[in-house]
Amino acid sequence: MPKTIGSYSTSDLSRKSGDVIAEALRRPVTITQRNKPRLVLLNIEDYERLMKRSDRRTARTIETMPNELFAEFENAVEAYAGEDASGR
Template identity: 85%
Template sequence: MSKSSGSYSTSDLSRKSGDIIAEALRHPVTITQRNKPRLVLLNIEDYQRLMKQSDRRTAGTIETMPDELFAEFENAVEAYAGEDEAGH
């Protein structure tokens, strides 16, 4: 995967963790496993902003997250990544 895409494989995570962390501090980074998006790394400010925007007050996991909420999260990450690429 190309570094500019903001997407890395799980094997990249073990080999390039410093670079990936540095990039994740600037914008969300997708981690793929078997060519499927599995995780998103994002800085704490973005995480806190997403949590404040959420009406949900319970913690959960990706497995228990409702599809609708997961779709909103994906859209927010994609919008943020698009803004970053545009230089905003």
């Protein structure tokens, strides 16, 4: 992988941390290890903007579902089953 602007190796990060940080304050920087991208270093404003736009939903199982959500789910299933039975 050719080195591009905004891309540094882990060795560069060790030797030139000041330069890498200075660039990361201006734009995201890719950190490579063995010529493969491994990390991205970015300023806090970019990080916060990305986090605000991210989907914070999580996958759960019935066993780990909060009680309030489980009750809502159970009521919805019962209502659906009641509609299905009355529609036949």
